[in-house]
Amino acid sequence: MLSPIGHAARLVLAVLLFTFAVTPVAGASARRPTPASTASWTAQPAGSGSGTDGGRPYFYLEGPPGTVLQDRLSVTNSGTTPVTVRLRGADAYNAEDGDFTVRGGKGSTGTGAWLRTAAAQVTVPARTRADVPFSVTVPTGATPGDHPGAIVVQSGDRSVGVRVRLRVGGPTLAALTVEDVTVSGRTIHYTLVNRGNTALAPRIAVGSDGVFGTLLRREARTLPVELLPGQRVRLSEPWRDTPALDSVTVRLRVTAAGGAHSEATARAVFVPWVPVAGSALLLLAAVAAGVYAYRLRRSHGRPPDDGRPGQSSGVQRHSERRHLVKAGAES
Secondary structure (H helix, E strand, C coil), X not given: CCCHHHHHHHHHHHHHHHHHHHCCCCCCCCCCCCCCCCCCEEEEECCCCCCCCCCCCCEEEEECCCCEEEEEEEEEECCCCCEEEEEEEEEEEECCCCCEEEXXXXXXXXXXXXXXXXXXXXXXXXXXXXXXXXXXXXXXXXXXXXXXEEEEEEECCEEEEEEEEEEECCXXXXXXXXXXXXXXXXXXXXXXEXXXXXXXXXXXXXXXXXXXXXXXXXXXXXXXXXXXXXXXXXXXEECCCCCCCEEEEEEEEEEECCCEEEEEEEEEEECCHHHHHHHHHHHHHHHHHHHHHHHHHHHHHCCCCCCCCCCCCHHHHHHHHHHHHHHHHHC
């Protein structure tokens, strides 16, 4: 039979094993590289003059409401068999993570609805380039500012969007807000909203102050996202060297060309829950072990009493003798 100290040691050892079992272990997982595209055709803005590659990454068109703007799209087939592609216009918007994406076939109300290609379907012979004219008719009631869109080129399962930057003449406004700032683990999450009518390339500066001073200072840098008018994106900022124990205020400041700026803060409390929980469990185990040892000592120090005749206490035996003496005297 184990002693009280032995029982207490077993309880403490069990708590320690549990504490180490729930402590997370850092690790890394490998990512499989994405295979490169082997498509035999490409689509891009046509070059000027003879139609050679002008190096334009996208179309840029500008004009007042009521005008018709024109340009050409080049589809190049470098393969050995003809390729048939389908063409359509589409509005562009930001995905939730900020990526540039386009509307479906019937979801466009801006540039995608105003754009018309000379042909909806084009067959490009092998090792040939086809230049496809298109036009954008800006409605008379179009609002000033940027109206992002794209020409979607599709063949089989492959689809390519060639960006169209359309700016309608008139007053422009650059307005930006940062909202919903939260801290989760080692990451700062926030939302950017473009409340103006021009596309923005936002810049962000991050800072954090704790009880004992400055914890984080990051100078302003340009984010790898183009925030389109009226769009909102949810982004995150890594913070690997978070404090182990502190109450902090995180401050985000965003700016963009045209005078757009905004600032937001969030509070966060960092507590090392695993060590705290482990210490609490150890304390509970120590208390339990002490109570158990105390009760065990009391039970060992108590005189035995098995209930058999003749095993009464000394006080009881003395009382019985006095009773017998008194009874003999009376008789």
